[in-house]
Amino acid sequence: SLALELPRLETALRLPTQDERQQLLHGLLQPQARIDSKYFYDDLGCELFTNICQLDEYYPTRTEARIFAENRDAIAAQLPRNLQWIDLGCGDCGKTLQWLNVLQPARVIGVDIAGEFLQSSMIAVAQQHPQLECIGVVNDFTQHLDLHDLLAERPGNPPVFFYPGSSIGNFEPRAAMRFLRRIRAHCGEHGRLLIGADLIKPKAILEAAYDDARGVTAAFNLNVLNVVNRELDADFQPERFRHFAHFDAAHRRVEMHLVAKEKHSVSLGRHTRRYFGTDEHILTEYSHKYSLDEFRALLAASGLRCNHYWTDPQDWFGVFLAEP
Ligand code: AVJ
Numbered sequence: 001s002l003a004l005e006l007p008r009l010e011t012a013l014r015l016p017t018q019d020e021r022q023q024l025l026h027g028l029l030q031p032q033a034r035i036d037s038k039y040f041y042d043d044l045g046c047e048l049f050t051n052i053c054q055l056d057e058y059y060p061t062r063t064e065a066r067i068f069a070e071n072r073d074a075i076a077a078q079l080p081r082n083l084q085w086i087d088l089g090c091g092d093c094g095k096t097l098q099w100l101n102v103l104q105p106a107r108v109i110g111v112d113i114a115g116e117f118l119q120s121s122m123i124a125v126a127q128q129h130p131q132l133e134c135i136g137v138v139n140d141f142t143q144h145l146d147l148h149d150l151l152a153e154r155p156g157n158p159p160v161f162f163y164p165g166s167s168i169g170n171f172e173p174r175a176a177m178r179f180l181r182r183i184r185a186h187c188g189e190h191g192r193l194l195i196g197a198d199l200i201k202p203k204a205i206l207e208a209a210y211d212d213a214r215g216v217t218a219a220f221n222l223n224v225l226n227v228v229n230r231e232l233d234a235d236f237q238p239e240r241f242r243h244f245a246h247f248d249a250a251h252r253r254v255e256m257h258l259v260a261k262e263k264h265s266v267s268l269g270r271h272t273r274r275y276f277g278t279d280e281h282i283l284t285e286y287s288h289k290y291s292l293d294e295f296r297a298l299l300a301a302s303g304l305r306c307n308h309y310w311t312d313p314q315d316w317f318g319v320f321l322a323e324p
Contacts, residue, residue, distance in 0.1 A: 008135045020140075024231060028268055033276075034283040037170050038140060039227045040220060041114045046091065048220040055216060057208040060166055063317040064196045068098065068164075071310045071319070076102045078308055078321055080158040080190045084109060084151060088141055088163045093121040095164050100129055106157040107133035109150065113140050142171070145182045158190035166198035166317070169253070169288040173298060176288070180302035184324050193304060193322045197295045198287065201316055203247045206289065210245035210254050218243035221256050224284055234268045244281070247289075256285040292318055 027034045041049065053061035068075070076099075083105050087096045090110035100108070108125060112118040115138040122136040137147070151159050161183050168176055183193055210217055221243045225236035241258040248255055260276035267273050276282075290298065292311065295318055299306045304322035311318050 008133075021231060024228065025268055025272065028228070028232075028274060028282070029272070032281070032283060033274070035224055035228060037285040038113055038142060039224050039231070040284075041117075042223070042227045042230075043114075043117065045220060045223050045227065046114055046117050048216060048223060050092070051216050052212070052220060055209075055212045055214070057212040058217075059205070059209060060196075060198050060317055063312050064164060064166075064319065065095075067196075067310050067312055067317060067319050068095070072099070072102055075194065075308075075310070075319070075321065079103065079160055079192060079194075082106045082157050083160045083192075084154055084157045086111065086147065086151075086159055086161045088145075088161060089113075089165070089167055090118065090121060092117070093125050096162065097125065097128065099162075100125075100132065105132070105160075106154060107135065109135045109137060109147070111137045111139050111141050111147075113138070142179065145179070145186070147186060151186060158188065158192070159186055160191065161186070161193045161195075163193065164196040164319075166196050166287070168195060169198055169290075170286060171288070172286060173288065176298060177302045180299065180304060184303045187324045189324070191324065193299075193320075195299075195320050195322065197318050197320065198289050199295075199311070199315055199318055200252065200289045200291050201314075203249065206247045206254055207245060210256060210287070211243065215243075217245065217256075221245075221258060221284055225258065232269045234266060236266050237264075240264055241282070251286075252289050254285075254287040254289070255283065256287075257281040257283055290318075295320060 052058050084107050085105040086109045088111050090096060090112050093110055096108060110118060110122050118136045118138055122134050126134040171179055222238040222241060225238045228234050229236050240261055242261055244257045244259045246255060260278060260280045263278050265273050265275045296306045299320060299322045303324060306320050306322045309318055309320045
């Protein structure tokens with residue numbers, strides 16, 4: 001007869017606004033059209049991403065999971081006691097759940113852009129850990145990470161930011177630095193960042209991970225057009241585009257694009273129309289890859305010292321623990 005207290009959900013930190021619709025439209029009207037990767041994650045997109053994580057070709061999730069599983073105690077030993085655990089982009093909180101028993105945090109804050117998905121995730125965490133304070137924050141933290149007030153409620157509990165999965169790769173290196181500096185600004189003296197980054201490896205392995213045989217990644221990429229249709233009242237027809245992924249060695253990133261199969265035009269709401277020529281690309285995602293040294297240099301340039309890191313036997317993925 002445990003009455004479940006609903007987890008606190010902070011939605012004050014904004015849902016799509018006029019401003020963001022403007023940005024989305026602006027990106028689509030550039031000579032090189034682009035859609036920010038954050039638009040992938042509607043309900044269907046979250047589900048497709050969960051499926052991607054289970055694909056044979058998509059090595060990052062299982063490689064990182066193995067690094068965590070094999071080093072959990074060693075990593076935990078480096079973290080402060082009575083911490084506040086902040087999961088950035090928590091999704092279903094599956095990764096966080098695996099840390100709770102060993103860390104026994106004072107509270108868990110899940111941050112995600114997908115609001116309803118977040119609420120059910122936080123409820124699930126609260127059900128499994130009735131003593132734990134669980135807070136969901138609906139926020140596009142890539143644009144405005146500001147958890148200062150929330151963290152200040154517990155001045156005695158140092159924040160540990162958990163940013164797994166190599167989502168940092170979505171940022172271009174300079175933007176990644178700005179974002180890491182914002183995290184650093186939340187850390188205080190005892191705060192930490194536990195972050196996963198995908199590492200440079202042969203092109204064929206990278207490209208297969210973003211263009212799987214079953215077409216799940218293609219469906220994930222094309223689904224962003226349905227999101228844009230709803231967001232802008234646009235009329236993209238996903239079947240007129242095809243999925244394309246390639247590794248750009250010069251920029252050290254996998255790029256995902258949607259390529260127009262034929263010349264056609266798309267309405268982007270009431271007063272705007274964009275023409276796409278045959279083979280014209282819409283850029284939908286960058287996924288930057290680093291060497292171990294490059295990623296530690298990025299952390300250092302962001303004011304974060306990395307004294308410990310862990311990897312797999314092939315050096316395919318890195319987990320880094322950083323502190324101000
Ligand atoms: C969630 C950003 C880490 O870049 O690998 C997976 C997203 N895109 N397959 C990645 C993604 C295509 C993923 N991140």
